[in-house]
Amino acid sequence: MSVAxxxxxxxxxxxxxxxxxDGNNRWAKKHGLKSSxxxxxxxxxxxxxxxxTREHGVEIVTLFAFSSENWQRPTLEVQALMRLFSSYLDxxxxxxxxxxxxxxxxxxxSQFTAALRKQMDYSEQLTRFNRDTQLVIAVDYGGQWDIVxxxxxxxxxxxxxxxxxxxxxxxxxxxxxxLADLPKPDLCIRTAGxxxxxNFLLWQIAYSELYFTDCFWPDFNGEELDRALAAYARRDxxxxxxxxxxNEDAPE
Numbered sequence: 001m002s003v004a005x006x007x008x009x010x011x012x013x014x015x016x017x018x019x020x021x022d023g024n025n026r027w028a029k030k031h032g033l034k035s036s037x038x039x040x041x042x043x044x045x046x047x048x049x050x051x052x053t054r055e056h057g058v059e060i061v062t063l064f065a066f067s068s069e070n071w072q073r074p075t076l077e078v079q080a081l082m083r084l085f086s087s088y089l090d091x092x093x094x095x096x097x098x099x100x101x102x103x104x105x106x107x108x109x110s111q112f113t114a115a116l117r118k119q120m121d122y123s124e125q126l127t128r129f130n131r132d133t134q135l136v137i138a139v140d141y142g143g144q145w146d147i148v149x150x151x152x153x154x155x156x157x158x159x160x161x162x163x164x165x166x167x168x169x170x171x172x173x174x175x176x177x178x179l180a181d182l183p184k185p186d187l188c189i190r191t192a193g194x195x196x197x198x199n200f201l202l203w204q205i206a207y208s209e210l211y212f213t214d215c216f217w218p219d220f221n222g223e224e225l226d227r228a229l230a231a232y233a234r235r236d237x238x239x240x241x242x243x244x245x246x247n248e249d250a251p252e
Contacts (some may be wrong), residue, residue: 068141070140082112103135140202143203
C-alpha cells in the first residue's frame with residue numbers, strides 16, 4: 001500500500017505509547033528462519049518506529065523488550081537475546097542521541113552482566129538531556145515486580161519511622177513506581193494477536209486505551225501505526241467518569 005493510501009494521521013494523538021512487541025518467534029517460523037532471526041528483525045523496527053511516532057507527535061515510547069518471565073525461555077535463546085540487546089545498545093545509542101532521543105531503562109538489572117549494565121548506564125548518561133523523544137526500554141521488567149518494589153520501599157520508610165500507614169495514598173505509591181516522573185501511557189499496543197497484558201505496566205496502564213493487532217512485531221510499520229493511532233483517536237476517554245448527555249437522566 002502506498003503512503004498516499006495510508007490512513008490520515010489523527011489530530012488527537014497519545015502523548016505516551018507503550019508497546020508489547022510480540023511475534024518475533026512466530027514471524028521467524030513463518031519465514032523458515034531461526035528464532036534469533038526473528039528477534040533481529042524485531043530490533044530493526046525500533047528506529048523507524050521512533051521516527052514515525054515523533055512525526056505524529058508522540059513524546060514517549062515504552063517498549064516491553066524482556067519480561068521477568070522471559071528468563072524461563074531456553075538458555076540459548078536467552079543468551080542470544082542478551083547478545084542482541086548488547087549489540088543494539090552498541091550500534092544505536094549514538095545515533096539515537098544524535099536524533100535527540102533520551103534512553104531510559106526500567107526493570108531489575110541485577111541479573112544482567114556487569115558489561116551490559118555498563119552499556120545501559122552509558123546510554124542513559126549520554127542521552128539524559130535529550131528532550132525530543134523519550135525511549136523507555138523495559139528489560140527484566142514485570143508489573144508485579146514494579147508494585148512489590150514500591151511496596152518494599154514504602155515499608156522500609158515505615159520501618160525507619162519516616163512514614164505511617166495512615167499516610168499511604170495512591171499518589172504516594174505512584175511516586176515509588178517505575179516511570180513515576182512520566183505521564184501514564186495513553187495507548188498500549190500489543191502485536192501478534194494475543195489479547196492480554198502479560199504483566200506489563202499493570203499499575204500504569206489502568207486507564208490506557210488497549211489496541212491489539214494480528215501483525216507480528218517485525219512487520220509493524222507505518223500503516224500499522226496509523227491504524228493504532230486512528231483507533232485511539234476514535235476512543236472516548238472518560239477515566240471512569242461520564243459526560244452529561246441529553247439522553248441521560250440528570251439531577252433536577
